[in-house]
Each structure stands twice: as C-alpha cells, then as structure tokens.
Amino acid sequence: MKENTVKTFKAIVMGASAGGIKALGIVLSAFPKDFPVPVLIVQHLHPNSDSYLIQMLAQQCALTVKQADEKELIHASTVYIAPPNYHLLVEEDYSLSLSVDPRVNFSRPAIDVLFETAAYAYRDQLIGVILTGANGDGSQGVKLIRKLGGYLVVQDPATAEAEAMPRAAISAVRIDRVLPLEQIGPYLVQLINRGCQL
Amino acid sequence: MDDIETQNLELQLLLQAIYLKYGYDFRNYAKASIKRRILHRLTSDKLPNISAMQHRLLYDEAFFGRLLLDLSINVTEMFRDPNFYLAIRQHVIPQLRELPYLKIWHAGCSTGEEVYSMAIVLKEEGLYDRTQIYATDMNEVVLRQAREGIFAINHLKQYTANYQKAGGQESFSNYYSAHYDHVVMDKSLKKRVLFSDHNLATDGVFGEMNLIMCRNVLIYFDRDLQNRVFNLFKESLCDNGFLCLGSKESIRLSVHSNTFEDVVKEEKIYRKKISQNIL
Numbered sequence: 001m002k003e004n005t006v007k008t009f010k011a012i013v014m015g016a017s018a019g020g021i022k023a024l025g026i027v028l029s030a031f032p033k034d035f036p037v038p039v040l041i042v043q044h045l046h047p048n049s050d051s052y053l054i055q056m057l058a059q060q061c062a063l064t065v066k067q068a069d070e071k072e073l074i075h076a077s078t079v080y081i082a083p084p085n086y087h088l089l090v091e092e093d094y095s096l097s098l099s100v101d102p103r104v105n106f107s108r109p110a111i112d113v114l115f116e117t118a119a120y121a122y123r124d125q126l127i128g129v130i131l132t133g134a135n136g137d138g139s140q141g142v143k144l145i146r147k148l149g150g151y152l153v154v155q156d157p158a159t160a161e162a163e164a165m166p167r168a169a170i171s172a173v174r175i176d177r178v179l180p181l182e183q184i185g186p187y188l189v190q191l192i193n194r195g196c197q198l
Numbered sequence: 199m200d201d202i203e204t205q206n207l208e209l210q211l212l213l214q215a216i217y218l219k220y221g222y223d224f225r226n227y228a229k230a231s232i233k234r235r236i237l238h239r240l241t242s243d244k245l246p247n248i249s250a251m252q253h254r255l256l257y258d259e260a261f262f263g264r265l266l267l268d269l270s271i272n273v274t275e276m277f278r279d280p281n282f283y284l285a286i287r288q289h290v291i292p293q294l295r296e297l298p299y300l301k302i303w304h305a306g307c308s309t310g311e312e313v314y315s316m317a318i319v320l321k322e323e324g325l326y327d328r329t330q331i332y333a334t335d336m337n338e339v340v341l342r343q344a345r346e347g348i349f350a351i352n353h354l355k356q357y358t359a360n361y362q363k364a365g366g367q368e369s370f371s372n373y374y375s376a377h378y379d380h381v382v383m384d385k386s387l388k389k390r391v392l393f394s395d396h397n398l399a400t401d402g403v404f405g406e407m408n409l410i411m412c413r414n415v416l417i418y419f420d421r422d423l424q425n426r427v428f429n430l431f432k433e434s435l436c437d438n439g440f441l442c443l444g445s446k447e448s449i450r451l452s453v454h455s456n457t458f459e460d461v462v463k464e465e466k467i468y469r470k471k472i473s474q475n476i477l
C-alpha cells in the first residue's frame with residue numbers, strides 16, 4: 001500500500017542568478033557523497049567566465065562537480081554545471097546536449113531551457129529548484145515541471161540576495177515548498193531519501 | 199501511449215515529412231533542441247499540434263522556409279573565442295606557410311562572421327593571396343547575408359575587442375566601412391571566398407582541404423550523424439590537414455578519434471595523421 005502513496009525522484013534541476021554562487025554552495029553542502037540522483041544546474045554567468053564556479057562548488061560539496069559535456073550520459077551523485085555561453089539541455093535518453101541557440105530571457109545558459117527539457121525527460125520524477133536571482137528566468141520552466149507532475153521548491157524571497165527570480169516563480173505557478181535558503185539542502189535530501197507522501 | 203509519447207511520434211513523422219518533401223534531413227539531430235524549436239513555432243503560430251504543423255508545411259512552402267530558419271540556429275560572431283584565433287596564428291599558420299597554395303573549408307559558416315575573421319588573420323599573416331576559401335551552409339538565407347558581408351553595428355564593440363584579444367595587428371576599423379546602423383566588410387576580404395550550399399547530413403566530400411573549420415554545428419547532431427560528418431572531414435582533408443571544432447566539441451569520443459592527433463587541445467584544433475589510407 002505504501003508504495004502507492006510515495007513518489008520517488010530521479011533528478012534535481014536548479015536555477016540561480018544574482019547571489020547564486022553563494023546560495024548554491026550552501027544548498028549543495030547538504031548533499032551526501034552517495035546522493036542517489038544527479039543535480040543539473042544553470043547559474044547565470046558572464047559569457048567569458050572560467051571554471052572558477054566549479055572549483056568553488058567542488059570544495060563545498062561531497063559530490064563530483066563538473067562542467068556538462070555535450071552527449072555525456074547523466075550519472076547519479078554528480079553535479080553538472082552548464083558551461084558559460086551555452087544552453088544545457090536534457091535528452092529523453094538521459095544524456096546532455098549543449099546549444100548556442102539565442103539567449104532566452106537575455107540569458108545563455110537559460111534556466112527555462114534546462115527546466116523544460118528536463119521536464120520532458122523526467123516528467124513527474126523531477127524536482128525543480130529556483131534560488132536567488134534578479135530576473136524572471138525559470139518561470140516557464142517551473143510551469144512545465146508542474147504540468148508534467150514534477151515537484152517544485154523555491155527559495156523564500158525574504159532570504160534571497162535578489163528576490164525577483166523566486167518571486168516570479170511563485171507567481172507563475174503553485175509551488176510545493178517555499179523554504180529559507182538554509183533549509184533547502186536538508187529538505188531535498190529528505191525528499192530524495194524518503195520520497196514525498198502524496 | 200501517453201501524450202508525450204504521441205507528441206514524440208508526431209515529431210518523428212514531421213522530420214520524416216520534411217526530409218521526403220524538402221530534402222533537409224533533421225532526423226539525426228539531437229532531439230531536445232529541435233523539439234523546443236518546433237513547440238515554440240507551434241505556440242506562436244497557434245497550431246493545435248505537430249500533426250497540424252505537418253499538414254501546413256507539406257502544403258505551404260513559405261511556412262517551411264520560416265521553420266527552416268527556426269531549425270538552423272545561426273548564432274555566430276566575429277572572432278568568437280579569441281583564444282582560438284590566437285592559437286591559429288601561433289600554431290597553425292607557421293605550418294600553412296610552408297605550402298604553396300592552400301584550401302580552407304568553413305562548414306556551417308552561417309552569416310559568415312568566422313569567414314571574415316579568418317580572412318583577416320590570413321591577410322595579416324601574408325597568406326591570403328594564395329588561399330582559396332570555401333564557405334558552406336545548408337541555409338540559403340544566411341549564405342546570402344554572408345556573401346553580402348553586411349553586419350549590424352551594435353555588435354561592433356564586442357567584435358573589436360575580440361579582434362584585439364585574437365592578436366589583431368591593425369585597427370579593426372581598417373576592415374569595414376560604417377554606415378548608420380550597419381557595417382560593410384571590406385570587399386577584398388571576400389575576394390578569395392566561394393560561398394555555396396552544402397548540407398553535412400546529406401551531401402558528400404569536398405576535395406583536398408588543408409584546413410576545415412566546423413564550429414558549433416556538431417553539438418546539434420546525434421552521435422551517428424557526428425560520425426558521418428567526421429568521416430566526411432577525414433575524406434576531405436589532405437594528410438596533415440587541420441580540423442578545427444567548436445570549444446565544446448571533441449573528436450575524442452568518436453570512432454574516428456585515432457585518425458587525428460591534437461595540435462592545440464584546449465582550442466579543439468586537430469590534425470589528420472599521415473597516410474591513413476595506406477595502413
């Protein structure tokens with residue numbers, strides 16, 4: 001009986017912009033080394049920025065943190081970061097694609113592109129997370145995740161360095177949990193380990 | 199079959215229909231990006247589903263023309279990844295200088311920004327007058343723009359900065375004349391360029407090239423199509439010929455990786471090893 005009431009998740013997608021580097025570090029530091037799902041991240045960055053973000057997050061996180069390569073297969077216990085100036089897309093065979101399509105919401109990589117393609121691939125087994133940011137990227141993405149049955153977590157705007165992005169997500173669609181930054185990591189660990197009670 | 203699977207089936211049929219009716223083969227492109235583009239066009243044209251779009255494009259060629267522009271992503275810039283052009287100056291030009299005559303193929307050249315960039319490098323290095331450049335794309339519309347060499351002026355600041363970072367030796371303004379909202383590239387830069395139609399998914403080998411540039415095109419292809427194209431490049435290059443890919447593309451995971459050796463690893467500049475055919 002219990003199996004029918006617990007939903008399990010296969011992947012987490014996360015979007016962040018202004019203030020995101022610090023916020024991501026705090027969220028990722030809660031994940032244990034054997035975290036059983038992949039984490040896919042779009043952080044808005046300057047097009048010419050180097051791999052500084054990856055090095056920094058790798059220090060704060062027990063998981064493998066790497067820049068996403070085109071065509072690579074998505075593995076559990078790994079954090080994939082979209083490269084600067086490329087969109088990151090999830091294929092339905094759980095591999096990754098990169099593209100230089102035009103900017104979406106003035107951004108490349110764009111959170112919407114990652115979230116929408118991941119929603120098609122993982123459907124109701126996806127968790128979408130929106131963190132701090134000063135724009136509206138991600139709002140279309142969370143709508144599609146909602147429509148296809150996924151789960152949504154948004155940083156409480158009051159705890160965000162820039163509140164526009166979480167606010168935009170909250171007004172776009174019903175969000176399952178709005179949480180202060182410190183609680184997001186531990187909550188996701190709980191959600192992945194125990195599923196969510198329906 | 200649920201709604202998403204039905205939609206994926208419609209997508210597959212649509213790509214088949216495009217191929218059979220118009221000869222453009224998108225069947226081996228990475229799916230996620232294609233699907234996003236198709237769904238956007240669906241929403242903006244208020245079509246109910248992909249099957250309705252298929253009906254429309256079979257009977258309305260102008261509609262297909264617009265869709266083709268959606269599907270061929272033409273984003274490009276001058277001296278994109280300046281370090282790449284710097285590496286060309288430092289590690290490739292000295293070897294090309296040994297040749298009496300050289301042939302370069304830009305595959306997927308889009309509106310031509312990288313063609314003009316390379317022409318400038320060759321000029322400054324004194325090789326331009328003995329070079330023949332073939333610049334190809336599957337998309338006629340962008341080729342026309344490339345041939346004209348007219349670009350929006352609002353990118354000029356960035357292009358100038360890129361040019362300088364790429365080791366530019368002159369003032370970038372020597373290479374264009376500025377008008378109100380656009381710049382016209384100097385005519386001499388296209389003197390040795392032939393722009394023509396070539397589809398990497400369906401067309402054949404292109405002759406004995408000394409250098410092939412194909413940047414930010416292969417990321418849109420699946421592994422099978424990538425392998426087809428790598429084979430095409432292998433067959434089109436002379437021994438020791440150079441292959442230049444985009445910064446996020448690599449030949450290392452393809453079946454042809456042994457045919458090539460690294461020249462500048464970080465910039466994705468490879469070289470075809472000698473006498474592959476004899477062994």
Ligand SMILES: C[S@@+](CC[C@H](N)C(=O)[O-])C[C@H]1O[C@@H](n2cnc3c(N)ncnc32)[C@H](O)[C@@H]1O
Pocket residue numbers: 100270271272273274275278305306307308309312334335336337340396397398399400412413414415444
């Ligand atoms: C993103 S642009 C890259 C332009 C340029 N090489 C650069 O890196 O800046 C991709 C180009 O590839 C072209 N393309 C896509 N599929 C192709 C195919 N099968 N054959 C030839 N060109 C293709 C598109 O029309 C587009 O102009």
